[in-house]
Amino acid sequence: MHTNDVAGPPTPLVPPPWLIRLAEPDGADLDLVHRWMLAPHVSAFWHQAWTRDRWAEELRRQLSGDHSRPFLLVRDGITLAYLEVYRSVRDPVGACYPVRPDDLGVHVAIGDPAATGRGAGTVLLRAVADGLLAADPACTRVIAEPDIANQPSIRAFGHAGFRRVGKIAIGEKQAVLLVRARTEADLPAL
Numbered sequence: 001m002h003t004n005d006v007a008g009p010p011t012p013l014v015p016p017p018w019l020i021r022l023a024e025p026d027g028a029d030l031d032l033v034h035r036w037m038l039a040p041h042v043s044a045f046w047h048q049a050w051t052r053d054r055w056a057e058e059l060r061r062q063l064s065g066d067h068s069r070p071f072l073l074v075r076d077g078i079t080l081a082y083l084e085v086y087r088s089v090r091d092p093v094g095a096c097y098p099v100r101p102d103d104l105g106v107h108v109a110i111g112d113p114a115a116t117g118r119g120a121g122t123v124l125l126r127a128v129a130d131g132l133l134a135a136d137p138a139c140t141r142v143i144a145e146p147d148i149a150n151q152p153s154i155r156a157f158g159h160a161g162f163r164r165v166g167k168i169a170i171g172e173k174q175a176v177l178l179v180r181a182r183t184e185a186d187l188p189a190l
Contacts, residue, residue, distance in 0.1 A: 006101045008066035009085040012131030014073070018124075020131070023070040023082065025059035032072070033059065033082050036111025045147045046109060067091065073124060081124055082109045085132065093145050096168040097177055098188050102138040105145070108153070117152065125160035129180040140186040145175040154178070166190035 014020050023029045034052045036042055043049040050058070062070045068086035072079050088094045088103040106128060110116050129142045144162060146153040154176055158164065162178035165188055169175070181187045 006087055006089060007136075009069050009087055009104055010132065010135035011069070011071070012083075012085065012128050013134040014127045014131040017076050018127050018131075019074040020071050020083075020128075021074070022063065023059055023072045025056045025063065029072060030056050030059065032079060032111070033070075036082055036109055039111055039113065041113050041116065042109045042111060045150045045153070046107075073128070075120075075124075080110060080112070080115055080120060082111060083107065083128065088143055092170050093143065093168070093175075093177075096145075096170060097143075097165065097190055100140065102136060103141050103143055104132050104136065104139050105143045106132070107144070119159075121153070121156035122159040125157055125162070129160060129162070133180075133182060140182045141188070142180045144178045145170060145173075146178070148174045148176050163187060 012020055023033055030052065034055045037046060037055065038049050059070050062068050067090040068084045071083040071085060073081040073083055084107040086105045088099050088105045089101050091105060093105060108125065110121055132142050133139060144157050145168060148167060157178045162180045165177040165179050167174065168177045179187055
């Protein structure tokens with residue numbers, strides 16, 4: 001199957017009190033994403049402490065393509081996280097495991113350090129994974145590939161039902177491949 005035959009990533013169907021919306025490449029959304037990417041706890045693992053203009057360009061690029069979509073996740077009126085939902089088959093991670101055409105991946109940044117370490121990430125990740133599986137019935141697995149040194153993120157994904165499949169290298173990044181599968185049979189083997 002050619003990657004052009006695969007739909008772009010869907011918007012996760014998250015239940016209340018969650019709300020998800022596309023991140024806009026200007027105004028308050030851009031300011032928030034830019035500020036969060038400069039935060040030490042985010043920039044240490046994302047390595048995207050870019051200028052505001054470069055982030056505007058990145059958000060526009062994502063919004064115009066079918067590889068990934070940028071979202072902001074809100075709970076009870078408070079914006080908690082920046083997400084990138086992507087098709088694994090169109091991403092470098094797709095070369096690191098036996099990818100299926102409909103696999104979805106997620107990158108997550110909780111920008112406010114006060115919102116970390118309290119279980120919010122686990123609840124958020126569970127809602128997003130469930131929402132992606134609900135939004136795309138053909139998708140049998142949602143993957144994540146946090147930096148191997150990002151132990152708080154790896155723990156949160158684990159508590160949210162993601163299974164550790166193995167270690168992978170994506171360019172210079174050493175990562176852990178984590179998978180939230182519909183069934184045990186859908187878990188990939190490395």
